[in-house]
Amino acid sequence: MADSGRPGVIRRFFTWLFSPSARWSVFALLLVGLIIGFVATAGTQVAMAVTGSNEFCGTACHSHTQFVYPEYKASVHGKNRTGVQAGCSDCHVPHTYPAKLIYKAQAGIRDAIAEARGTISTQEKFEAKRWELANHVWDEMKANNSANCRTCHTPEAMDAAKQNEDAVKQHKKFAAGKATCIECHTGVAHKEPEEPKAPVKTSSLQ
Ligand code: HEC
Ligand code: HEC
Numbered sequence: 661m662a663d664s665g666r667p668g669v670i671r672r673f674f675t676w677l678f679s680p681s682a683r684w685s686v687f688a689l690l691l692v693g694l695i696i697g698f699v700a701t702a703g704t705q706v707a708m709a710v711t712g713s714n715e716f717c718g719t720a721c722h723s724h725t726q727f728v729y730p731e732y733k734a735s736v737h738g739k740n741r742t743g744v745q746a747g748c749s750d751c752h753v754p755h756t757y758p759a760k761l762i763y764k765a766q767a768g769i770r771d772a773i774a775e776a777r778g779t780i781s782t783q784e785k786f787e788a789k790r791w792e793l794a795n796h797v798w799d800e801m802k803a804n805n806s807a808n809c810r811t812c813h814t815p816e817a818m819d820a821a822k823q824n825e826d827a828v829k830q831h832k833k834f835a836a837g838k839a840t841c842i843e844c845h846t847g848v849a850h851k852e853p854e855e856p857k858a859p860v861k862t863s864s865l866q
């Protein structure tokens with residue numbers, strides 16, 4: 661009766677939300693904001709680390725567990741004399757922000773859809789698609805002058821005295837800006853895919 665003129669609960673909530681706080685000090689509000697900010701930032705970092713691990717990239721999808729991961733593990737970047745590895749994301753994902761977040765969101769959605777559709781679910785389908793997939797990677801790496809390779813391999817730090825003649829000669833082309841790493845070094849973590857002799861038939865039942 662006496663309450664009939666009182667605004668509804670939603671209205672009261674908004675009035676409360678936008679009115680200055682009487683109970684909380686500015687410090688308390690700042691602290692809450694900082695905690696939320698910290699949790700969001702730390703959460704993003706944890707999510708990046710978990711979804712960037714070899715374990716996740718190598719086993720989250722059936723196709724990668726079957727064909728991609730075993731090949732990588734046997735390659736020079738997965739197993740070698742000194743035991744220093746390059747992980748999937750070291751080569752495939754940008755190392756800087758926000759490029760890393762954008763790339764992961766786009767690739768994550770595209771790969772999840774492809775996995776659900778079974779685009780490369782059998783060895784035959786994978787082999788048929790491989791040339792195209794590899795070309796995507798090569799194009800990306802050519803476009804950024806093999807930036808990810810160079811996060812580990814610094815040409816200026818290479819000891820020419822310890823490389824063979826051919827390597828020293830060829831690496832001068834990189835220094836001169838005439839060729840980038842990926843133009844000469846393909847198949848460093850996977851089997852080198854073969855160029856199809858004829859265009860792949862999309863109507864095939866494979
Ligand atoms: C996370 C660091 C890292 C990244 C990224 C990386 N590599 Fe390597 N790479 C290594 C290490 C470590 C070795 C040496 C392994 C060993 O001890 O023999 C190596 C070895 C090599 C070799 C010598 C292969 C051989 O058979 O001896 C080549 C060529 C090479 N990398 C090219 C590349 C190219 C091209 C890329 C980018 C597509 C790349 N690397 C990205 C760390 C990296
Ligand atoms: C124009 C071609 C060419 C380019 C560009 C090039 N390389 Fe090489 N690289 C070679 C050749 C050829 C060898 C010697 C291969 C051999 O002996 O088996 C070699 C050898 C290597 C080795 C092994 C050295 C050793 O002594 O074991 C590494 C590592 C390497 N290159 C990394 C790179 C990286 C990283 C880049 C880009 C910054 C790059 N190369 C650019 C042609 C090239």
Ligand code: HEC
Nearest residue numbers: 717718732737746747748751793794797846847848849850
């Ligand atoms: C040393 C750098 C490097 C590492 C480490 C690496 N890749 Fe690759 N990846 C490449 C390059 C370069 C290509 C293009 C084809 C080629 O040259 O082998 C490629 C191609 C691919 C392809 C396309 C199909 C094919 O075989 O060409 C898939 C899928 C792939 N990588 C997934 C992965 C996964 C998953 C991992 C970790 C288990 C991984 N890669 C580790 C450099 C790397």
